[in-house]
Amino acid sequence: MSNSEYMSLEEVAEMLGVTYQLIYRLVRAGELPAIRLGKLYRVSRTDLNRYLERNKSATAQGGVCSVCGTLYKTRESLKQTCQAEGCEEPICFDCWTRLGVRYCSKHQAKMA
Numbered sequence: 001m002s003n004s005e006y007m008s009l010e011e012v013a014e015m016l017g018v019t020y021q022l023i024y025r026l027v028r029a030g031e032l033p034a035i036r037l038g039k040l041y042r043v044s045r046t047d048l049n050r051y052l053e054r055n056k057s058a059t060a061q062g063g064v065c066s067v068c069g070t071l072y073k074t075r076e077s078l079k080q081t082c083q084a085e086g087c088e089e090p091i092c093f094d095c096w097t098r099l100g101v102r103y104c105s106k107h108q109a110k111m112a
Helices: 011-016 020-028 047-063 093-098 105-109
Strands: 007-008 036-037 040-046
Touching: 007 011, 007 047, 011 020, 011 040, 020 040, 040 047
Parallel strands: none
Antiparallel strands: 007 040, 036 040
C-alpha cells in the first residue's frame, strides 16, 4: 500500500479488512467522500478518518456483518451469530435468511 494522501478503493478495503464492494457502495451512496478520476475513485486519508470517526458511535450501538461487511447502526439486523463453536461473530438478516449463510467469513473458509 502506498503512503500517498489518496488511496484506491482496493487499498481502503484492504486496510479496513472489508470487501471492495462495500467500499464502492459507500462511495456511490455518498457516505464516504471520494474523488473520481475517469473510471477510478480515490479516497483521501483525511476523509476516510472523518468517516470512521463519524461511524464509531454507530458501530458501538450496532455492528458489522461478519459475512458481507455491511455496517448496521443498530443490532436489530444482527441477531444471528456464527454457528462455529465458541464464535459469536454477528451475521445480518440478509446473509442468514436470503443467502443461508451460517458461518462468519473466517469459518466459511474452514468449512469449504
